[in-house]
Amino acid sequence: MASDPHQPTRSSLAQEGTGEIGSARDPLLNNGVHDPESYSISAAILPFLFPALGGLLYGYDIGATSSATVSIESASLSGVSWYNLSSVEIGLFTSGSLYGALIGSVLAFNVADFLGRRRELIVAALLYLVGALVTAFAPNFPVLVLGRLVFGIGIGLAMHSAPMYIAETAPTPIRGQLISLKEFFIVLGIVSGYGIGSLFVDTVAGWRYMFGVSSPVAIIMGIGMWWLPPSPRWLLLRSIQRKGDAQNLRDTAIRSLCQLQGQTIRDSAPQLVDEILAELSYVGDDKEVTFGEMFRGKCLKALWIGAGLVLFQQITGQPSVLYYAASILQSAGFSGASDATRVSIILGFFKLIMTGVAVVVVDRLGRRPLLLGGVSGMVISLFLLGSYYIFLDNAAVVAVVGLLLYVGCYQISFGPIGWLMIAEIFPLRLRGRGLSIAVLVNFGANALVTFAFSPLKELLGAGILFYVFCVIAGAALVFIYFVVPETKGLTLEEIEAKCL
Incomplete structure (x- = not known):
């Protein structure tokens, strides 16, 4: 968003206090027009891709579970002595990750703003990895359900933080495409789960392979999120709410913005960060x-x-x-x-x-x-x-x-x-x-x-x-x-x- 030389500055507007939306003092309207946002498509790919792997793993779990249910109930192919599961146990097995996702959503309410979008996705990747491995190597049914719950908590955190991280880091002109593309990754995960499930459904203990396959993807997601910077808007929110050194958070947000949107934004990044800060103050986001x-x-x-x-x-x-x-x-x-x-x-x-x-x-x-x-x-x-x-x-x-x-x-x-x-x-x-x-x-x-x-x-x-x-x-x-x-x-x- 570029400044209009004929308009008052963002900071002066922010200091004037709140006004009615649509008034001449509103810094966000600019007569309904703002300059095209500079960004690099190549730089925007990875900040989308690694969070989107959280959606891929969610979809994969949906697709793989249907085949895993067939595998684990087979006397000859389950590879375990406790294959004769009751309907309640099958229900716990198939929906365990869903209940875990509910738990993850509740946890996200309390920890999201403290952890930030990036660290929440790292935690989600770790839970995906632990849940997949516990499920794949489960020696008995209770441990199997525990693995499903842990994986599900990862789903809850990932499906909470991935849309936020993508939305807050994506260039405005392609934000809708990138967040919608995350749904594409969920469906891609479902199809992959069906496909890999069909490959292992006739293998002894095939259900273990079906769930274990997701662990390398979780590792890639975790490493990728560790490499990516925090969301600039989350950093600026902490700055205006005085939850850290304001200058340090501003400088970090500028560096994050440059890494996320490429060198094309380097010269305008400081101005853009200051505009976002002023706009956040204007709409009252400085108050927790x-x-x-x-x-x-x-x-x-x-x-x-x-x-x-x-x-x-x-x-x-x-x-x-x-x-x-x-x-x-x-x-x-x-x-x-x-x-x-x-x-x-x-x-x-x-x-x-x-x-x-x-x-x-x-x-x-x-x-x-x-x-x-x-x-x-x-x-x-x-x-x-x-x-x-x-x-x-x-x-x-x-x-x-x-x-x-x-x-x-x-x-x-x-x-x-x-x-x-x-x-x-x-x-x-x-x-x-x-x-x-x-x-x-x-x-x-x-x-x-x-x-x-x-x-x-x-x-x-x-x-x-x-x-x-x-x-x-x-x-x-x-x-x-x-x-x-x-x-x-x-x-x-x-x-x-x-x-x-």
């Missing part, structure tokens, strides 16, 4: 947020937007639709569809393609058009699926169209944009705690939907259940239209000033 304040004013609005998006992301039926994928494709005449793993890999590649579409267009079209268009498609697809199971059971093409439309529309809307918006919408001083609440809502709703799906399917039947999801998706559409703002092209400080 209290717990009560999180549920008032613009903090409450940010929570309402962020938590609402990730809640609808989970309760609009995504896991449930995929549950029926194999039977839908089989009924349509795809003989290979009886192999659930094969169906999962095929759908996984389709999800990858559609997520790639979202990544390419998100910074050109904007967040709202993708959300509104994608969720509208989800409403139509859920109506088609419900109608198939109630009225059109002989028209398998309707179910296939509904299935593919749903998966495609989800992956260009809620899939990437949900994570993108929660990384952008929270004010800096609230971002650590606010994002931990949003991630907690995400994993909590995921656990609830997973738990409630089978009893609801038995009680209502598939058709009515899809109609229920259709109504929920319709409510999500209304929520997006009236509540969710457009953040395309705005710096994080401008989002705080204009959208909240």
Whole structure:
């Protein structure tokens, strides 16, 4: 963001006190225009890549667990004497990482702003490594579950800190693409988990290899985050909140910015840091947020937007639709569809393609058009699926169209944009705690939907259940239209000033 010589300086505006957003004194509007931000694509790759490996490992766990469940229950292939697991034990095994993620989200609420985004990702990588190794070498079932929980805590911390680090370090013009690309890495991890799981599913003790494979990736992630600098905005937040030597933190933020965005920004980095400091003071980020304040004013609005998006992301039926994928494709005449793993890999590649579409267009079209268009498609697809199971059971093409439309529309809307918006919408001083609440809502709703799906399917039947999801998706559409703002092209400080 460049200074306008015809405007007062940022620092003088910051000292004038707060004013109404949109007034002439507002340093964040600049008549709605700011100079293009200088950045180097090559320099921006690694600050995205290493945090995104946290998403890759999360997705890998989802994909690998399905094959690992088959492996560990086999009398001949499990390689253990305690393979005869009860339904409760299987539930603990498959969902252990999800419960760990819930624990990680709670921990993030208290430690995020103290540790910072970079150190939180290093801790997440360490937990990924320990969890993978404990699970792979588990001598008995309790140790196996403990390994799953530890890995899950890593998921909770990584899915909390990775969007923040990417959002706070990415150049504004490509911020949406980079955060959306993290969702691409999650889906890539899911596909990789299915693929590696299928390779080892017929191997004795194959489940150990499936989980152990993730440990080298965790090591690469940890080393990469150790090499990367802290988030400049986190450093500046600590500076204006007087949590360290202000000059030292400012100088460190300048060096971090140069390392993260390349030599093209070297000359303008000091000015940019001073502008961010002034803007943070202007919007009140120099005051540390209290717990009560999180549920008032613009903090409450940010929570309402962020938590609402990730809640609808989970309760609009995504896991449930995929549950029926194999039977839908089989009924349509795809003989290979009886192999659930094969169906999962095929759908996984389709999800990858559609997520790639979202990544390419998100910074050109904007967040709202993708959300509104994608969720509208989800409403139509859920109506088609419900109608198939109630009225059109002989028209398998309707179910296939509904299935593919749903998966495609989800992956260009809620899939990437949900994570993108929660990384952008929270004010800096609230971002650590606010994002931990949003991630907690995400994993909590995921656990609830997973738990409630089978009893609801038995009680209502598939058709009515899809109609229920259709109504929920319709409510999500209304929520997006009236509540969710457009953040395309705005710096994080401008989002705080204009959208909240």
